Amino acid sequence: MNAPAAAPHIVLIMTDQQRADLSARSGFPLDTTPFLDQLASRGTDFQRGYTSSPLCVPARVSLLTGRFPSAHRVTQNSTPDAATYDRDLLDVLSEAGYHRVFAGKPHMHRGPEDFDAYRGPYFHTDGPDANPEHEAFDQWLDDLDHGVSHEPTPFPLEASLPYRIVSDAVDELAEADPTRPTFLWVSFPEPHNPYQVPEPYFSMFPPDQIPERVHGPDVARAKGGHWAWLQELIEEKRPGYDDERARYRANYCGQLRLLDDQVRRLMEHVWATLGDDVVVIMVSDHGDYVAEYGLQRKGAGMPEVLMRIPFFFSGGPVASSRRRELVSIVDVLPTVAELVGSAIPDGVTGRSLAPLLRDEDLTSTEFDDIYAERGFGGLTYGADERPPLHFPYEGRRFDELNTVTQSGRSRMLRRGDLKLIVHSDGSGELYDLAADPTEVDNRFDDPRYAGPRSELLWRMAQWMLRAQDELPRGVYTPKRAPHNWVFGEPGERGALL
Known part of the structure; x- marks a missing residue:
């Protein structure tokens, strides 16, 4: 099936473990993502976007299938091959005639053979590049053991995973078929741990200028259950780890700015290559405690810091608006299906957000909860x-x-x-x-x-x-x-x- 004449190019930007509330547009006092904030302001910014699950693979399979984990059957990071669905996002786009390009971290049920062009896989401590400097950087990341670096990353920006992933995406765009609409999925492993960042980003947000968290480890212990188990396990394995929180939070904010600059670099090339008729979708798979409750990363519970994610559409026919509806990562597939003129696949639970992207007034209660x-x-x-x-x-x-x-x-x-x-x-x-x-x-x-x-x-x-x-x-x-x-x-x- 060929795509409709008006089928837009689509760029899906995905981050890993990005909190929704640490941006200026969300009220955070530090300007961590100026370009993304600008891009969101030109589109439909869903201020109450949620993941389907606070885990990487279940959430990413939900994005692709439009289904919650209990339906697509992937409830652990170790079981992507269990994914159950009729047709997913890649099928819909293939049927609509799209040239499908992927660069970055996969962590999903699809692989290189399911794209027209594929660069990866990148994970949190390594990428596929055989460049000696890149290999040395990857080994340095691995040696951090998903911890916190108290010094600037001792490698240039060009060795960082976001920079390399954007370079791969730029290379693949040069090979795109100009007669077909392009779907470009750029998936960053950051700001997921290990928490490190090169200069100038390491010094950009000094630890003493980072707003303090609200609650410490005493709250995790008081919550009990998995919360207490995880807090005590980490303290046992890495005594005093919570004392690193100021540096960890500063590195996290620096990594957000690094990502923001790389997304700017990516989009400037996209617009120069594909033109202005590009729909940008920005989403993260889940959040991060960022030291709230005395915890790093994720793991226990379903608090807002893990469940709420940055989520917006921008460009092409998308109206400029800030929406308060409660929406989900499962809504990406049906929305894209409607944008490209395809039927929503069988078994999809997600809802098309297309009317919201047109800034239509709603009387339905559909988005009153999530x-x-x-x-x-x-x-x-x-x-x-x-x-x-x-x-x-x-x-x-x-x-x-x-x-x-x-x-x-x-x-x-x-x-x-x-x-x-x-x-x-x-x-x-x-x-x-x-x-x-x-x-x-x-x-x-x-x-x-x-x-x-x-x-x-x-x-x-x-x-x-x-x-x-x-x-x-x-x-x-x-x-x-x-x-x-x-x-x-x-x-x-x-x-x-």
Whole structure:
């Protein structure tokens, strides 16, 4: 199938482990991403964008398939081959006649053979380049053991993974077929750990100028369960690690600016090569504690710092607006399908955001709440248990995504300023984010929140029904709503709270 005459070029920019709230456009006092903020201001900036899961591979498979992990079956980083779907983003774009280019970190169920051009794989401590300086840099990264560098990275900017990935993307664009629309996916491993950055970025945000976190390790211990288990494990393996937080936070902000400059470099070349008719999609797979709760990276729970992600569309037919609707990474596939004139594939749970990109006024309740999932299943390991892990308990090495922290199942729903999380061990959490944005005061058993809790549980049940896999197709023909929207008008049963 050939693409429509008006099919736009599409650039998907993806980062790994980027918090949504550490940019000037989100109210952060430091200007970490000036170019991305400018790009977002020229497009539709979703200020309440969420991941489907606070893990790399499940979230990335959700982006490609438009399905939540319980449907696409990938609930761990180690199981991308389990991905279950009818047609995903690459299939839709291939059928629409797109030349598909990938550069960067994959961590998904698709590989080089699924693209027309592929540069990678890059991960957090290495890339495919055989350049001796690049190999030395990669070894230096690996030796950091996903830790924090207290000195500027002793290699030039050109050795950094973002610079190399953009260079690869630029090279591949030169080979693109000018008669076909291009889909370019540039996937950066950063600002994921190890936390390091070269000059001038190392000195750009001095540690004493970084706003202090709200809560320390005492909150993780007070939360108990996986939170306490993870905090105690890291402290045991790397005593005093929390004392590094100022440098870690400064490196993180510097890495954001480095990424921003590389995205600018990328887009200047894209516009010079492909012209102005380019739709840019920017998203991250999940967030990072950035020292909140005395934790680094990710692993325990579903707090906003992990679940909310930067998410915007810009360019081409996209209107300039800042939207407050609750949207998800699963919405990327159906949105792109509508933009290129293709049908939304079977089994997709995500919703096309195309009407929102046109800045249409909405009366539907479709975007009044959002849902997400966590956990690989089984019983939930307790804070005192020490089951076998994929790394030893002794020594400095650890992985925050492990047998304990990912055990059991959790489901999350945010509606307005209320956030509900239910766990398969029978426990629950309910937070009023307006009064308690860092989710410290659990109101699940508070009688004053009994009514809202009941309504949120009802809405979560509707989302869990929606997320249930409807594949494979049989002889019956499902009824599909326009834009794949399910919830109706105000006043209907779906309009709660």
